[in-house]
Amino acid sequence: NAGVTQTPKFQVLKTGQSMTLQCAQDMNHNSMYWYRQDPGMGLRLIYYSASEGTTDKGEVPNGYNVSRLNKREFSLRLESAAPSQTSVYFCASSEYTGELFFGEGSRLTVL
Amino acid sequence: SQKIEQNSEALNIQEGKTATLTCNYTNYSPAYLQWYRQDPGRGPVFLLLIRENEKEKRKERLKVTFDTTLKQSLFHITASQPADSATYLCALRGGATNKLIFGTGTLLAVQP
Numbered sequence: 001n002a003g004v005t006q007t008p009k010f011q012v013l014k015t016g017q018s019m020t021l022q023c024a025q026d027m028n029h030n031s032m033y034w035y036r037q038d039p040g041m042g043l044r045l046i047y048y049s050a051s052e053g054t055t056d057k058g059e060v061p062n063g064y065n066v067s068r069l070n071k072r073e074f075s076l077r078l079e080s081a082a083p084s085q086t087s088v089y090f091c092a093s094s095e096y097t098g099e100l101f102f103g104e105g106s107r108l109t110v111l
Numbered sequence: 112s113q114k115i116e117q118n119s120e121a122l123n124i125q126e127g128k129t130a131t132l133t134c135n136y137t138n139y140s141p142a143y144l145q146w147y148r149q150d151p152g153r154g155p156v157f158l159l160l161i162r163e164n165e166k167e168k169r170k171e172r173l174k175v176t177f178d179t180t181l182k183q184s185l186f187h188i189t190a191s192q193p194a195d196s197a198t199y200l201c202a203l204r205g206g207a208t209n210k211l212i213f214g215t216g217t218l219l220a221v222q223p
Contacts, residue, residue, distance in 0.1 A: 004154075033211070040119070042215035043155070043200065058210060090154050099145060100202075100211060102154030 006091050006103035013081045013110045021076040021106050023091030031094045032074035036087040081110045113138045115214040123220045130191045132217045134184040134201035141203040144184050149198045191221045
């Protein structure tokens with residue numbers, strides 16, 4: 001069982017570069033989420049998708065865009081990366097109000 | 112503004128004792144509250160969920176309480192073991208959305 005798979009696991013970018021973090025889940029969940037985790041700040045919700053075809057902003061959406069490509073996949077895009085976006089990014093999925101299943105994280109450094 | 116607070120300082124306890132972690136919240140009316148465990152370099156893993164109309168929930172050595180009047184949840188690990196050492200996160204979902212918002216987590220260290 002793969003669960004939630006995130007790629008890449010590690011990435012180094014230069015300021016201004018763009019990239020997309022990919023996330024896929026194989027549990028047939030309706031809801032998917034992107035969080036970032038920074039020391040002392042905990043997990044902060046960037047965007048979420050309650051169901052296929054819908055996306056909503058979380059606590060810290062600025063500088064990010066998302067696409068719910070289909071029920072399985074939810075991608076996070078940084079159009080012009082900034083050093084403040086250096087973080088660990090976690091994708092998660094769930095049924096509507098149930099427990100979240102997390103991926104192993106994507107560690108992004110922006111120089 | 113909405114806020115979820117967990118002890119930012121690490122909790123150090125002796126093996127065999129009961130660990131108690133606190134989660135306080137303000138300006139929320141949560142429909143339910145969840146607790147997660149996170150090990151270094153890994154994603155969080157779900158432990159327990161408690162709904163607003165439940166006072167207490169148990170699972171093996173874990174117990175969660177939820178007091179909507181005090182706006183507080185307590186998370187207990189009885190007969191703690193060094194393997195219980197990790198960061199524990201509480202999370203709330205409130206209202207009509209399924210946005211799940213996390214606290215900053217408390218690091219638990221169980222000494223042998």
